[in-house]
Amino acid sequence: MAPDIGYFSLFLASILTSNILLANFLGMCSFISISKDINSSNGLGMAVTLVLTITAGVNWAILQLLQSLGIVYLRFIVFIIVIAAVVQMLEMIIDRISPRLYMSLGIFLPLITVNCAILGVSLFMEIRNYSFLQSIVYGFGSGLGWWLAIMALAAIRKKTEKAPIPAGLQGAGITMITIGFMAMAFIGFSGMLQVQ
Amino acid sequence: MNPAFFIAPLAISAVSAVLAALISLTDKIVNNYGEVTININGGKKKLQVNGGAPLLFSLAETGIYVPSACGGRGSCGACTVKVKTDIGPHLPTETPYLTKEQIADDVRLSCQIKVKQDLDIEIPESLFNIRKFTGVVERIADLTHDIKEVYIKLEDGQEANFVAGQYGQFEVPPYAKIRERTQRAYSMSSAPSDKGHLEFLVRLVPGGIVTTYVHEHMKEGEKVNVVAPVGEFHVQDNDSTMICVAGGSGMAPFKSIFNDMIETGKIEERDVWYFFGARTTKDLFYMDWLKELDAKYDRFHFIAALSEPQSDEPWDGETGLITDVLGKYLESVIDQEKTKEGYLCGSPGMLDACMAVMRKHDMKEENIYFDKFA
Numbered sequence: 001m002a003p004d005i006g007y008f009s010l011f012l013a014s015i016l017t018s019n020i021l022l023a024n025f026l027g028m029c030s031f032i033s034i035s036k037d038i039n040s041s042n043g044l045g046m047a048v049t050l051v052l053t054i055t056a057g058v059n060w061a062i063l064q065l066l067q068s069l070g071i072v073y074l075r076f077i078v079f080i081i082v083i084a085a086v087v088q089m090l091e092m093i094i095d096r097i098s099p100r101l102y103m104s105l106g107i108f109l110p111l112i113t114v115n116c117a118i119l120g121v122s123l124f125m126e127i128r129n130y131s132f133l134q135s136i137v138y139g140f141g142s143g144l145g146w147w148l149a150i151m152a153l154a155a156i157r158k159k160t161e162k163a164p165i166p167a168g169l170q171g172a173g174i175t176m177i178t179i180g181f182m183a184m185a186f187i188g189f190s191g192m193l194q195v196q
Numbered sequence: 197m198n199p200a201f202f203i204a205p206l207a208i209s210a211v212s213a214v215l216a217a218l219i220s221l222t223d224k225i226v227n228n229y230g231e232v233t234i235n236i237n238g239g240k241k242k243l244q245v246n247g248g249a250p251l252l253f254s255l256a257e258t259g260i261y262v263p264s265a266c267g268g269r270g271s272c273g274a275c276t277v278k279v280k281t282d283i284g285p286h287l288p289t290e291t292p293y294l295t296k297e298q299i300a301d302d303v304r305l306s307c308q309i310k311v312k313q314d315l316d317i318e319i320p321e322s323l324f325n326i327r328k329f330t331g332v333v334e335r336i337a338d339l340t341h342d343i344k345e346v347y348i349k350l351e352d353g354q355e356a357n358f359v360a361g362q363y364g365q366f367e368v369p370p371y372a373k374i375r376e377r378t379q380r381a382y383s384m385s386s387a388p389s390d391k392g393h394l395e396f397l398v399r400l401v402p403g404g405i406v407t408t409y410v411h412e413h414m415k416e417g418e419k420v421n422v423v424a425p426v427g428e429f430h431v432q433d434n435d436s437t438m439i440c441v442a443g444g445s446g447m448a449p450f451k452s453i454f455n456d457m458i459e460t461g462k463i464e465e466r467d468v469w470y471f472f473g474a475r476t477t478k479d480l481f482y483m484d485w486l487k488e489l490d491a492k493y494d495r496f497h498f499i500a501a502l503s504e505p506q507s508d509e510p511w512d513g514e515t516g517l518i519t520d521v522l523g524k525y526l527e528s529v530i531d532q533e534k535t536k537e538g539y540l541c542g543s544p545g546m547l548d549a550c551m552a553v554m555r556k557h558d559m560k561e562e563n564i565y566f567d568k569f570a
Contacts, residue, residue, distance in 0.1 A: 062211065065207070065211075066207070069203050069207055070200070070203070071200060071203055071204050071207055074204055074207065074208060077208065078207075078208060078211055081208075081211060081212055081215060082211070082215065085215035085216075085218065085219055088219050089218065089219055089222045092219075092222050092223060092226045092227060093222065093226055095226070095310075096226045096227070099283075099284055099312070100284060103284045103285055103287065107287075107288045107289065
């Protein structure tokens with residue numbers, strides 16, 4: 001049975017209290033490497049949101065098929081195939097409809113195929129028994145949450161560029177500490193809503 | 197038997213098949229840009245091509261070969277083309293290979309940009325001469341233990357018009373574990389007057405795709421493709437002293453250049469110093485021919501140097517690194533007063549080292565010529 005949770009609560013929860021990055025720590029690699037640059041972060045955030053929303057919906061449908069055939073254990077491999085295919089098609093469609101957007105997303109769109117946040121959302125959707133609409137809301141919200149987090153980190157990194165950071169902590173070191181603080185700050189939201 | 201044995205693979209195959217069908221369907225619908233026009237050099241040439249493919253391949257289809265050492269994989273940065281139509285900002289896959297000036301000047305990597313609309317582009321006029329030749333390997337000869345001379349007869353009366361010093365993209369078919377046709381650049385060693393043939397010197401590079409093929413698989417009588425002529429390396433038309441330095445198969449362009457100079461008589465009109473570096477006598481070739489030129493022409497001087505001469509081999513020439521020998525001659529043998537030009541062909545390391553020696557002896561960087569294709 002789908003959990004009894006309103007769409008709006010689910011939406012807010014996926015952005016804030018269960019932020020895919022800062023609460024579940026998924027999609028960290030691109031989060032850390034891309035947040036060096038604020039424009040790229042924006043592009044990647046946009047791409048992640050788009051792909052998350054679509055793959056959550058498609059994978060929900062695929063999951064129903066797997067369940068009816070009794071082969072749910074194949075979900076990992078099937079989800080990955082679906083994600084790769086969706087990204088491929090999206091790439092072609094965006095390229096055609098909006099070359100500008102395609103240019104600004106650039107290399108990030110294909111890279112999303114291997115972003116664990118995308119697979120993570122599909123797997124949470126399955127564990128938590130979301131309905132079709134809930135899955136889409138959750139996917140969209142998680143994407144926005146990821147976008148928000150990477151923009152915040154990119155902004156902070158831009159601010160700390162000129163900060164007097166001890167040599168041993170420069171680069172990845174201070175970034176990890178920053179992310180730690182951000183994660184703690186997001187814990188502050190956890191009293192507001194809970195999704196499980 | 198458990199039905200899951202069948203259901204699971206069938207389900208995965210079905211899902212993959214449906215997705216693959218969807219992708220190719222999307223590709224058919226979305227990537228259909230219809231016929232577009234590529235306008236080259238302000239109307240000099242107009243091409244009608246089907247849109248959707250990278251510019252490099254669209255041009256190659258119509259017989260215009262923009263030089264590309266990597267074959268369009270975006271890893272060499274050679275296939276630059278100036279695109280005057282606004283097709284959006286430079287891609288992240290292009291910027292690492294372009295200078296700031298090139299980016300400001302709308303120079304693009306033609307293998308990375310797709311033809312989606314009518315384009316206005318500019319390419320060097322010399323590219324119009326570049327074409328794909330088909331030929332038959334007439335002779336493969338061993339010059340040393342690791343250098344082969346490959347002599348190719350062009351088919352059906354094709355004629356190659358090139359300037360001595362230019363190179364060609366030698367193409368080999370898939371073999372062993374190599375799945376794709378592979379192209380690599382080699383200087384032509386035949387004289388430009390020998391229009392019906394192209395000759396290359398190929399040194400075996402351990403692990404090299406094309407060199408291994410030439411050394412271990414290529415047979416006489418086999419068909420090959422060569423995209424030629426490419427490159428800016430050629431003898432400048434003046435009377436300054438030519439300082440030529442080569443190592444190993446870097447001999448190739450100089451064989452072509454000297455033979456061309458002999459035919460045109462230029463070899464008696466200017467001073468030429470040719471330095472050839474090798475490790476041992478086993479790595480030397482064309483010695484008789486070069487010594488004969490040295491004896492026959494007053495103004496042609498040939499100096500070979502061995503860096504690791506073996507005690508059991510007779511050697512009466514120079515010893516030491518070619519750069520040291522070059523430095524010694526520039527210092528005390530070659531006329532200091534005359535202007536000098538450098539012509540180099542060899543490994544990138546050798547090029548850099550020779551440049552340094554030449555600069556040290558007051559030769560101007562803009563007067564040192566080479567084609568770098570490692």
